[in-house]
Amino acid sequence: MSGANPRAVPVPKPPRASLWVWAIEGVLWRLARRGLKLYPYIAVQEGVQPVTLPAVAATMRAGWATESDLDALTALWSARDGNARERLAKRFRAGKRCFALCEGQNVLAATWCDVESISHEPERRSLAEHEVYLFDAFVDPAARGRNLAPHVRYACYEACRALGRTTMLSYTDYFNESSHRFKAKLGSRWLRVCLQVTLFRRWSHTFTLRRYRYGA
Numbered sequence: 001m002s003g004a005n006p007r008a009v010p011v012p013k014p015p016r017a018s019l020w021v022w023a024i025e026g027v028l029w030r031l032a033r034r035g036l037k038l039y040p041y042i043a044v045q046e047g048v049q050p051v052t053l054p055a056v057a058a059t060m061r062a063g064w065a066t067e068s069d070l071d072a073l074t075a076l077w078s079a080r081d082g083n084a085r086e087r088l089a090k091r092f093r094a095g096k097r098c099f100a101l102c103e104g105q106n107v108l109a110a111t112w113c114d115v116e117s118i119s120h121e122p123e124r125r126s127l128a129e130h131e132v133y134l135f136d137a138f139v140d141p142a143a144r145g146r147n148l149a150p151h152v153r154y155a156c157y158e159a160c161r162a163l164g165r166t167t168m169l170s171y172t173d174y175f176n177e178s179s180h181r182f183k184a185k186l187g188s189r190w191l192r193v194c195l196q197v198t199l200f201r202r203w204s205h206t207f208t209l210r211r212y213r214y215g216a
Helices: 019-033 067-077 084-093 148-162 177-185
Strands: 036-046 060-065 097-103 106-114 131-139 167-173 189-199 203-211
Touching: 019 036, 036 177, 060 067, 060 106, 060 148, 067 084, 067 097, 067 106, 084 097, 097 148, 106 148, 131 148, 148 177, 167 177
Parallel strands: 131 167
Antiparallel strands: 036 167, 036 189, 060 097, 097 106, 106 131, 189 203
């Protein structure tokens, strides 16, 4: 059903941060050290439901970044990754797209997308012509609290739709409550709850634990 945005429904509530969540993550870490890696995650469709976001400063502009913006993007991502320039340049060379929110010459927030394939390890595949894979949104730590992350992501939705990419897909760690809140704020919905099982890095299989079905 290319290009169709099905009716939005409430996103299931993610597990809240608590002692039991931390305990489970501790168990998963110990199992991974012994060769058994269990990775629970959520497949998400973003931008299903229109939302209203608080306004940002009129001095900000949003649009596609290019490799000529690498210095500004490196300055943004260097707060998290000391090898950011090389990693970001590699993404551009691979044909991935970056959408940025800027103020003056500074990039304050950005998000990445791929119109060719999904690189999320458990679900690597080529994308259909109406699909886009969204990943790695980041905000300048100095600009946190200005509601920029949802704005750059939501503006990216509109830019992707202009390219004919109307089905926007992403993935979230099952226990990442902040990411679930972020995507719920943007009118997203869960598609599947999955579990990737990897044994001694030699065998791996992904199980679908639950599939969500929605009305037209």
